[in-house]
Amino acid sequence: MESHDRIAITLPCKAEYVSVARLAASGVANRAGFDIDTVEDIKVAVSEVCSRIIGVAENGSKQYEIEFNICANKLIVNFTSDIKKIDCIFQNDDDGLGMSIINAFMDDVEYCPENKSYMLSMTKKF
Amino acid sequence: MSSELVFREEFSENAAKVIVSGEIDIYTAQLFKEKLYNTVDRSDTDLVIDCRNLNYIDSTGLGIFVGALKKTRQKGRNIFIENIRDNIRKLFVITGLDKLFTLR
Numbered sequence: 001m002e003s004h005d006r007i008a009i010t011l012p013c014k015a016e017y018v019s020v021a022r023l024a025a026s027g028v029a030n031r032a033g034f035d036i037d038t039v040e041d042i043k044v045a046v047s048e049v050c051s052r053i054i055g056v057a058e059n060g061s062k063q064y065e066i067e068f069n070i071c072a073n074k075l076i077v078n079f080t081s082d083i084k085k086i087d088c089i090f091q092n093d094d095d096g097l098g099m100s101i102i103n104a105f106m107d108d109v110e111y112c113p114e115n116k117s118y119m120l121s122m123t124k125k126f
Numbered sequence: 127m128s129s130e131l132v133f134r135e136e137f138s139e140n141a142a143k144v145i146v147s148g149e150i151d152i153y154t155a156q157l158f159k160e161k162l163y164n165t166v167d168r169s170d171t172d173l174v175i176d177c178r179n180l181n182y183i184d185s186t187g188l189g190i191f192v193g194a195l196k197k198t199r200q201k202g203r204n205i206f207i208e209n210i211r212d213n214i215r216k217l218f219v220i221t222g223l224d225k226l227f228t229l230r
Contacts, residue, residue: 015153019130022182040213047184051152095192097185097221104220 004071011050013057013064013081021050021066025077028068032075033126041105042075042124048098049079049120052089057081067118074107074125078118088112089119130154132179133161141206142169147179150187159190166197173198178209188223195227206230 009024011017025046029039046066053064064081090099090111102109108123110116131154132147144165150158166173173194195205206228210218218224 015151018151018153019149044182044184044217047151051184051186054152095185095189097188100221101185101217 004069007068007070008065010063010065013054013062015051015054018047018050018054022047024066025068028070029075029124032070034075034124038124042077045102045105045122046077048102049077049089049122052093052098053079053081053119056089074123076121076123079120080118131158133158135161135165137169137171139171141172141174143174143176145176145179147181149182150180150190151182151184152186155184155186155190158187159193162190162194163197166194170201170203172203173205174208175205176208177211177214180211180214183214183217185221188217188221191227192223204228 007024007028009021011021022043025043026039029042034042050064050066057064062082064079067078067080069076069078088111093099099111102122105124106122107125110121113119113121130149130151134145134147136143136145142165144162146158148154162175175191191205191207198205207218208230210229215224215229218227218229
């Protein structure tokens with residue numbers, strides 16, 4: 001990965017902190033230079049992933065990390081967690097609404113990364 | 127109810143009206159679901175949901191709207207969503223729910 005700014009936030013796997021993730025996503029996307037509509041889109045996409053992580057978190061899962069990488073031509077958002085290894089967090093997503101939203105708002109999404117440190121990665125290009 | 131979500135309801139002869147303000151996400155969704163389904167269960171009229179002060183909704187909240195619509199249509203009634211903000215209308219469009227609901 002080329003030279004970039006990295007911002008990471010670690011949150012408890014609790015629903016009440018998803019709003020904190022949205023605030024962080026808005027702040028980072030704004031700082032990265034996206035227009036206001038795109039900032040909103042990124043915020044919504046990040047929130048969808050956080051909700052899903054909390055939804056699939058098993059008892060004993062303590063926290064997850066959102067890592068924002070501001071690169072020259074894109075923003076990469078990676079999600080990691082101490083959740084017991086789950087191949088695809090959006091597996092068994094019954095209504096598919098969350099994935100529809102993420103796919104519409106982000107340029108690239110890696111839903112089922114293999115042999116990666118993160119459980120989901122998504123990219124928004126400038 | 128959480129400070130992030132305010133739920134108010136009004137009943138008239140022709141329609142039940144729900145005015146929802148704040149944010150509907152995974153944190154507030156359960157209470158929103160209980161409140162909305164309760165309104166649907168107690169009403170035999172169409173349901174109007176006024177979203178003028180709804181700032182944010184996620185897929186969890188949209189799923190609750192769909193569930194409420196199913197319950198309402200089982201009674202032969204409909205849901206009308208009013209005064210929806212552009213950022214939320216966008217979510218209805220990309221998920222295809224704008225074709226399921228009457229947005230006005």
